[in-house]
Amino acid sequence: MARHECDVLIVGGGITAAMVSEKLSELRPSWKIIVVEAGKRLFDFDRRFDYRQRNLDYGENQWPGDFVADQGGRGIISRSMAVGGSALHFGGVCNRFSEEDTRLRSLYGLATDWPIEWKDLEAHYCEAEKRIGVSGEPGPLKEDSRSQPYPMPAMTMTYNLIQLKSWAEKSGIPFWTTPQAKNTVDGYGGRSRCHRCNTCEVCPTGARYSPDWTYKQLLTKKKIELHDQTLVRKLVLDEHTPRVVAAQAVKEDGSDPNVEYRAKTFVVASGYCWSSHLLLLSANARFPRGLANTSDHVGRYMTGHLAHETRIDLDLKIYPGMNEQHSLISRQFFRCAPDRPFVRHDLRVWEAPSGGPRLRDANGTVLLGDDLVADWRTRIVRGSARVRGYFDVHPDKDSRLTLDPANKNKWGDPLPIIEHRVDAATEARQAATLQHFQELFAQLARANDGKVGRTSSLGYQDHPSGGCRMGADPSTSVVNPFGRTHDHDNLFVVGSPTQPTGGCTNATLTFVALALRSTTEVAKG
Amino acid sequence: MNRRDLLKSLAAAATLPALTASDLVAQTTDFTPAQIATLRALAEVVLPSSLGPDGRDDAVRRFVTWVRGYKPGADRGHGYGNSQLSAPTGPSPAARYPTQFDGLDTAAKARGGATFAALTLVARRAVVEAALNDPQRVTQMPARPNGANLVADFMGLYFNGADARDVAYNAAIGRDTCRGLDDSDKAPRPLKAH
Numbered sequence: 001m002a003r004h005e006c007d008v009l010i011v012g013g014g015i016t017a018a019m020v021s022e023k024l025s026e027l028r029p030s031w032k033i034i035v036v037e038a039g040k041r042l043f044d045f046d047r048r049f050d051y052r053q054r055n056l057d058y059g060e061n062q063w064p065g066d067f068v069a070d071q072g073g074r075g076i077i078s079r080s081m082a083v084g085g086s087a088l089h090f091g092g093v094c095n096r097f098s099e100e101d102t103r104l105r106s107l108y109g110l111a112t113d114w115p116i117e118w119k120d121l122e123a124h125y126c127e128a129e130k131r132i133g134v135s136g137e138p139g140p141l142k143e144d145s146r147s148q149p150y151p152m153p154a155m156t157m158t159y160n161l162i163q164l165k166s167w168a169e170k171s172g173i174p175f176w177t178t179p180q181a182k183n184t185v186d187g188y189g190g191r192s193r194c195h196r197c198n199t200c201e202v203c204p205t206g207a208r209y210s211p212d213w214t215y216k217q218l219l220t221k222k223k224i225e226l227h228d229q230t231l232v233r234k235l236v237l238d239e240h241t242p243r244v245v246a247a248q249a250v251k252e253d254g255s256d257p258n259v260e261y262r263a264k265t266f267v268v269a270s271g272y273c274w275s276s277h278l279l280l281l282s283a284n285a286r287f288p289r290g291l292a293n294t295s296d297h298v299g300r301y302m303t304g305h306l307a308h309e310t311r312i313d314l315d316l317k318i319y320p321g322m323n324e325q326h327s328l329i330s331r332q333f334f335r336c337a338p339d340r341p342f343v344r345h346d347l348r349v350w351e352a353p354s355g356g357p358r359l360r361d362a363n364g365t366v367l368l369g370d371d372l373v374a375d376w377r378t379r380i381v382r383g384s385a386r387v388r389g390y391f392d393v394h395p396d397k398d399s400r401l402t403l404d405p406a407n408k409n410k411w412g413d414p415l416p417i418i419e420h421r422v423d424a425a426t427e428a429r430q431a432a433t434l435q436h437f438q439e440l441f442a443q444l445a446r447a448n449d450g451k452v453g454r455t456s457s458l459g460y461q462d463h464p465s466g467g468c469r470m471g472a473d474p475s476t477s478v479v480n481p482f483g484r485t486h487d488h489d490n491l492f493v494v495g496s497p498t499q500p501t502g503g504c505t506n507a508t509l510t511f512v513a514l515a516l517r518s519t520t521e522v523a524k525g
Numbered sequence: 526m527n528r529r530d531l532l533k534s535l536a537a538a539a540t541l542p543a544l545t546a547s548d549l550v551a552q553t554t555d556f557t558p559a560q561i562a563t564l565r566a567l568a569e570v571v572l573p574s575s576l577g578p579d580g581r582d583d584a585v586r587r588f589v590t591w592v593r594g595y596k597p598g599a600d601r602g603h604g605y606g607n608s609q610l611s612a613p614t615g616p617s618p619a620a621r622y623p624t625q626f627d628g629l630d631t632a633a634k635a636r637g638g639a640t641f642a643a644l645t646l647v648a649r650r651a652v653v654e655a656a657l658n659d660p661q662r663v664t665q666m667p668a669r670p671n672g673a674n675l676v677a678d679f680m681g682l683y684f685n686g687a688d689a690r691d692v693a694y695n696a697a698i699g700r701d702t703c704r705g706l707d708d709s710d711k712a713p714r715p716l717k718a719h
Contacts, residue, residue, distance in 0.1 A: 054599075056701055057591060058614065059669060061602030072608050079603035079610055089605070156706045159713070184706070195703035205703065319713050321690060321700030357684035357693070359657070359666050359677065366654045372684065373573045376693045460606055 001258040006032040006225070008522065009247055009263035011232045011278065012270035013037025014085020015508065016495035016515045018211035018218075019131055020269055023516055025223035027523040033224045034261065035215075038068050038231040038252060039082035043212055048204040055202065062202035063088050068252060070409045071231070075401075075418030076304070076460045077273050083228050084211040085271060087508065091200045091325050092181040092208045094134045095505040096125050098143065098334040100344060104394070104501060108342055110425055111394035112500050115472045115481040116517070122147055124513035129179070132209045132512065133189040136179025144331055152184045155194065158322040160351040164385055165328055167314055168349055170447035175328040175349065179509075181209035189213060200325040230259060233413055235266060235282040235291055235491070244291070244491045250411055257411075267492045267522055268468075269515065272302070275497040276401045276467035277416045279478075292468070292485035292493070297478050299401035301469050302418055303502035304461025308437040309388035311352060311453040312445045316383035320353040333389070334504065342429060343436050345391035346505040352386040355379030387441060390462065391433055392504040396421040401467050420461045463507040468497035470514075483518035494518040555619060556589055559640070560626050564588060564679065566642035567629075570649045571680050573692050575716075584683045591670065591682055592619050618672025625675040629656065691716060 008024060010017045013035055021035050042063055055062040066082040080086045100107060102114035102121065114121075126148040129136075135152035138144070154177050157165065161177065168175045182200070186193045194207040203210065218224045229252040236246040244266045249259040268275045276299040280290040290298050328349040336344050357376050361367055367375050399421040403414040438455055445452045471477025474486035483494045496511035498518075503510060556564070568581040576584065595618070601611035629641040632652045638644040641652060656676045657663045663674050666681030683689055687700035696713040 057669075058595065058599065059601055060596070060614065061600040063602065064600050067603060067610060069610070072610070074608060076606055077608040078606070079608060156709050158709045159711055162710060193706070195705050196709060197703040198700055317712075319694055319696050319698045321687065321698040322709060322713070324700075353690075357666065357689060359680070360664060366657050368571045368650065368653065368680075370574050372571075372680075373575075373693055380693060462606065 001260065002256055003260045003262070004034060004225075004227075005262045006034040007263065008033045008265045008267060009261045010035045010267045010269050011247065012085070012268065012274065013039070013041075013083040013211075013215070013226070013228065014269065014271055015087035015090075015132075015211045015512060016085075016271070017267075017269040018084075018087075018214040019128070019512050020267060020494055020515050020519045020522070021224050022131065022214050022218060023519040024523055025218060027519070029223075034227060034263070035224055036227045036230050036232055036247070036249060036261065037081075037083050038071060039080075039085075039228065040065055041083040041212070041215070041226065041228045042066060042088070043083075043216060045206060045212070048202055048206075052197070052199050052202050052204045056199070062199070068231070071415070073273070073277075073407065073416040073418070074404065075416070076420065076464050077416065077418060078271075083215055083226065087209075087211050089201045090181075090508055092203075093327075093506045094129065094132065094136070094179045094181050094509040095329065095346065096122075096144075097503040097505065097507075097510050098331065100334060100336070101392075101501060101503045104392075107338055108336070110342065111423070112469075112471070114500055115470055115477075120517070121510075121513060124517045125509060127516050128509050128512040131214075131516070132181045132509070133183060133191065134179050134181050134509070135184040137176055139176050139331055140174050141331060143335060150179060152188055155180050155182060155184055155323075155326055158326065158351070160318040160320070160322050160383075161326060161328060163316050163318050163383070164349050164351065167316055167385070167448045167450075168328060168330075168444060171444045173330050173332055173347070173444070175330045175347075178327050178329045178348070180326070181508075183207045190217070196323050198321065198324055227259075229253060231411070232261075232278060233281060233411060235268075235278065237284060237286065237291070237488070242286075242488050244488050265490045265492070265522060265525060267494055268497075269494050272464045272467055272496045273401065273416055273418065275493050275495075277403070279468070279493070280401075280403050281413055287487070292478050292487045292491060294487050295475050295478065297469065297476065299467050300397050300399065301395040301466045301500065302399045302401055302420055302461075302464065303393075303395040303466040303499065304420065304464040305390045305502045305504050306393050306461060307388050307390045307458040308434060308455055309386065309458070310441045310455045312385045312387055312441065313354060313451040313453070314383045314385060314445075315449045317381075318351055318383035320351050320384075322351065324351060326350075329505075331505075341432055341436075342425075343391060343433050344504050345389040345437075347389045347440070348387070350386040350388075352384040353380070354382055354384035387444060389437060389440070390504050390506075391437075392501070393422045393426045393461070394501055395466060396423040399466070418464070420464075461502065463502060465496040465499040465502050465507055465511065468493040469500040470498040471500065482521035483514070484521060492518060492522055494522075555593055559642075560622075561585065561589070562642045563626055563629055563640070566644075566649060567653065567676065567679060569646060570653050571676065572683060573689075575692060584688075587686075588670075588679050588682050592617070592622075595619070615671075618670050618678065621672035622675050625656075629675075632656070 054060040099118040105113040136150040137154035247261040282291040330347040468478040494515040599614040633641040670678035
């Protein structure tokens, strides 16, 4: 039985934990910080070209072994479980939410307000962008003003994006490029400049931020200890007080089924799924519904956002494949006039192939060689854009993560089920939201003799968050505005679980900013 | 990885060695010389003529290399937003090819040729079309070779690849190549004529 003592134990080894441990090691250099992660450390950067190639050629996992086989569940649950977490795979898009996200109740009478001021969050966005290394250009809307410039210049717009921007703006909607956690200059954060490999989910050159960079730097400088392949199963309270005194864990390889961590402060940084899961698993006689769960809000208000998407054929010549990950964004629809029907969303435009090779023509005749190429060319004369908007949906209280007694891991712990459910107001406006998007797609198409394809809708809530929402009122939230649990003063939950609502654009930068804000509080002890 | 190592690995990844016909056979222990000859004859029928002999040999080499490099039971990870792990890769498609190579030769004999490779281009085309219709009508090229139909597998590996897209667009897009950001704001240059 191994026993470890530290000042701060961080449970989880993803991007949130990376940022918290980095900042905490700066604020409290004398503290002993241990990061515990159930998955492996995949620090074999020199093999990423091989992994990328195997993925392109054979569809093999570009992050081999980045999961724990029996640590799954039901619902939208990312299987990525390794040092770096889901951010190993992320495309690097670093959009911010907007002030409206934090004031939904005040502005629109919907969902809830966040218990923090936008100005405060904005300052932490700047910090997150510096730590991750974000390249971007400021948008033209005054509502999106920034207190600091992006750390790096924006990613070069490809020829394709230049054409698409020219088209899209004819509709009267301003577009610019998405900010990216990718180097546009050499050396930022020790990483190389983007080589435009077109496989950002596994960046073989290290231009795209990945948390393993942070962990490796912290380990080299001996700022933290990293215990990988160690699954924390339960947090244990002091016998007489509500303070957490220990975390009980197992080595995933079975070499030690009784690992114990004792710490002054515990930080759960296990993402939107496993954070609530651990609190629920830690139920005891005094907290029978789980730790931090006096309010019965742990695992509730699970959230995210939905999307509508289409393809628009355009009278444009583009060359798909120049940089398929990079896109345009308009934030014009982040704002919704309070006297208008509520719909908030981002709007993204990507290059897209307008037609691919086919074996038979419309009559069923086999196409070979030059005939096949000639047929293909007839279908790529016009360009194509992929257009998608993530839109704001709000969770019902019963949008939940619960424990599934019928599905257990090898240690006998019930695994999570996540059942997303939107609130009644969201449900009531679904048809109007769809109509809004269809009209918007048509408006874009009209700007260039375009033809709108079928509108498809995302069947699940993307960029999930929630489950331990923050709030000032302990009866309706799990943590305070800094991530400190209402029930246990030395237990924090940080990052995506604390979001009361899921916004209408990619969420990584937001939950990193929230976690950095929490870290200042963690450092107070 | 420092910049020098990075550039070295980028160059290694991007460069394919020049290939001779004998190299082709020598590298393919699991394809017989006759099968390689069949693939080369097949390439003449199903690939764009603009590739020329070198380009076709390269496509054959890629197919052979792909088959040789296939790993049954490999980790395929997990789809985005999917709580289930993807099933590992299945058995190698290679085991299903010998009878299909034989089938092409058998069809060739029915047309008076000694082998598929010995047929005229027109006759080979007829055999290929028959192979795509019988015993099962193939409607599309697989995303990756799966062994179900040798001809479709060979075509799919090429036409779904970045090189074929460049041919279709007559532009050096280089979708799967690490290309750097410089000049990406300009249209890709046209392909050089063979």
